[in-house]
Amino acid sequence: MMNQSDIKEVKALISSTKKISIIPHRNPDGDAMGSTLGLYHVLKQLGHDVQVVSPNAFPDFLAWMPGSDQVIVFEENKKKATECLQQSDIIFTLDFNVLSRTGDAMTPVLESLTPIYIMVDHHQMPASYASYTFSDTAYGSTCELLYMLLQELELDSLIHEDAARCIYTGIVTDSGSFRFPKTTAQTHRVVAALLDKGIDNPEIHNALFNNSSYHRLQLLGCALQNMVVLPEHRASYLYLTESQLNQFHHKKGDTEGFVNYGLSIDGIDFTAFFTENKEEGIIKISFRSQGNVDVNEFARTHFEGGGHINAAGGKSLLSLADTIKKFTQIIAQSKP
Ligand code: 5GP
Ligand code: MN
Numbered sequence: 001m002m003n004q005s006d007i008k009e010v011k012a013l014i015s016s017t018k019k020i021s022i023i024p025h026r027n028p029d030g031d032a033m034g035s036t037l038g039l040y041h042v043l044k045q046l047g048h049d050v051q052v053v054s055p056n057a058f059p060d061f062l063a064w065m066p067g068s069d070q071v072i073v074f075e076e077n078k079k080k081a082t083e084c085l086q087q088s089d090i091i092f093t094l095d096f097n098v099l100s101r102t103g104d105a106m107t108p109v110l111e112s113l114t115p116i117y118i119m120v121d122h123h124q125m126p127a128s129y130a131s132y133t134f135s136d137t138a139y140g141s142t143c144e145l146l147y148m149l150l151q152e153l154e155l156d157s158l159i160h161e162d163a164a165r166c167i168y169t170g171i172v173t174d175s176g177s178f179r180f181p182k183t184t185a186q187t188h189r190v191v192a193a194l195l196d197k198g199i200d201n202p203e204i205h206n207a208l209f210n211n212s213s214y215h216r217l218q219l220l221g222c223a224l225q226n227m228v229v230l231p232e233h234r235a236s237y238l239y240l241t242e243s244q245l246n247q248f249h250h251k252k253g254d255t256e257g258f259v260n261y262g263l264s265i266d267g268i269d270f271t272a273f274f275t276e277n278k279e280e281g282i283i284k285i286s287f288r289s290q291g292n293v294d295v296n297e298f299a300r301t302h303f304e305g306g307g308h309i310n311a312a313g314g315k316s317l318l319s320l321a322d323t324i325k326k327f328t329q330i331i332a333q334s335k336p
Contacts, residue, residue, distance in 0.1 A: 006132050007152050010118065013090065014153075019049045021088040021115075025096035026055035026103035029256070030173025030208065032095040033058050034166045035120065035142040037067045039092060041163035042155055051088075053081050055102040059253020064207045065169065066162035074106045082109055091115045095142040095170075097135065097306075098127040120146055123307060124296050137308065140182030143170025147190045156193070164197035168204060176260070177205070181310070219248035223258050223273070229265060230328070233335050236262040237327065239274040241320060259286040269293050270335060272327060276320045283316040283323045289336070298336045302326070 014020075022039055024032030036052045043050045052067070056075045062068060074081040085091065091110070096102070097119070099110050117130035122142050126135040139145040147167055150156045159167065171191060175183045178191075195201060222244050229236045238258060240250075248254075255275060262271025269290040274283050285303055287295035288311055295312040299305035305314025316323040 002134060002149065002152050006134070010132055011153055013116065014043070014046060014048065017047055017049070018089040019087050020051070020090045020092065021085050022050065022052045022092040022094060023102060023110075024052075024054055024058075024094055025101040026106070027252075028054055028058045028062075028095075030062060031141045031143055031170035033062045033065060033068065034168070034170025034173070035094040035146045036092075037065050037071075038143060038146060038159070038163045038166035038170070039094065039120075039150075040067050040070075041160070041166065042150060042158045045158040045160070046155070051084050053084055055106045057252060059256065060251060061208060061211050061253050061256070062169075065166055067166070074109075075103070078105070081106075085109060085113060085115075088113075088115045090118060092118045092120065093130065094120050094146070095122075097121050097123040097125060099129055120149060124309075125306070138182070140180060140184075140187060141170045141174035143167045143174070144187055144190050146170075147193070148186075159194075159197060161198050164194040164199045165204060168194045168199055168201065169208065172204065172208065177209075213249075213251075213254075215248045215250075216254045219245070219250060219254055220258060220261075222248060223255070224261060227262065229268065230331070231267060233270070233331050234268055235270040235272075235331055235335060236265060236268045237272040237274065237324065238262050239320060239324065240276065242276040242278045245275065259288050263288050263290060270295070270331070274316075274320060274323060274327075281317065283318065283320055285314045285316060285323070285327075287312045287314070293336050295336065298330075302330055 022036045024036045040050050040052050052071045054071050054073050057073050072081045100107050118132045119130040121135045122139040122145055124137055126133055134149050223238045223240050227238045259273035270293050271288050273286045277284055287299055289295045294309050296307050296309050299312035299314040303314030307313055
């Protein structure tokens with residue numbers, strides 16, 4: 001149940017025309033883009049001056065989403081994005097819990113501004129920058145939480161087909177197509193309501209998952225060949241070096257979902273996927289687990305990251321080899 005006085009105040013706030021920006025986290029995924037664009041379509045219906053500002057580019061596999069062609073990318077158009085943020089009365093921040101998740105370039109800009117921040121998110125431990133924080137880790141996706149919020153705001157009748165397609169997308173991607181544990185009866189009721197808006201659900205699944213290039217599958221093959229299984233720790237890991245990424249003409253979003261293969265082995269409840277990014281000088285790490293194995297805590301403690309109990313991310317400034325060495329040493333001593 002959401003805080004009713006907050007609901008009332010937000011309702012009052014958006015009852016008159018405002019300049020509004022909506023922001024996903026850096027390297028936005030289906031849930032981040034789905035929720036920002038879903039909210040964008042609804043607020044536009046209400047007549048607001050609305051703009052989605054993404055910290056960096058979104059992956060090609062989300063480029064079909066209605067409204068994505070209107071998104072301003074901060075790291076590609078800093079001046080326009082900054083002006084837009086500066087002029088905003090309200091900034092919605094969606095699918096992240098701390099401003100630093102927008103990246104080193106955008107964070108200081110956001111920290112220097114004093115709009116009304118409204119957070120809608122489902123990650124652990126929300127920071128306290130927002131005037132209104134709608135955050136609940138019980139939800140499997142920000143998109144599902146957004147739907148419930150729109151319902152509380154009595155705006156769900158303004159969710160038409162475009163918004164419904166976006167919101168559906170985030171529920172599908174964050175739930176692993178309705179199979180992860182936070183997929184509830186309510187999730188399916190929300191999905192039913194979205195289908196009632198007339199969306200073509202198989203078309204969305206095709207757009208999301210049947211769009212691989214030949215090279216992407218070769219890259220997956222390479223990551224699987226690199227997989228190491230540590231049965232004594234019920235763990236596994238995969239990695240891709242920068243030269244392997246280049247060999248298969250890697251594009252943003254190509255490695256989405258690869259980490260799940262590490263968990264698909266019988267007897268494994270903890271996995272990591274390391275990707276080398278020499279341009280940013282980091283190793284990006286994805287963690288996944290099953291049951292009570294807490295990867296949020298693990299990522300926070302050891303790899304400057306966070307997320308959820310069963311899905312988290314982090315980074316390392318060490319080399320790929322040293323990062324993997326650090327990882328295997330930690331789990332040998334104290335696997336979560
Ligand atoms: P992914 O592995 O798909 O990139 O991320 C899994 C989950 O962890 C997502 O919910 C994502 O928002 C979160 N996450 C990924 N990387 C980071 C990070 O560097 N810091 C924090 N706090 N969360 C992250
Ligand atoms: Mn999410």
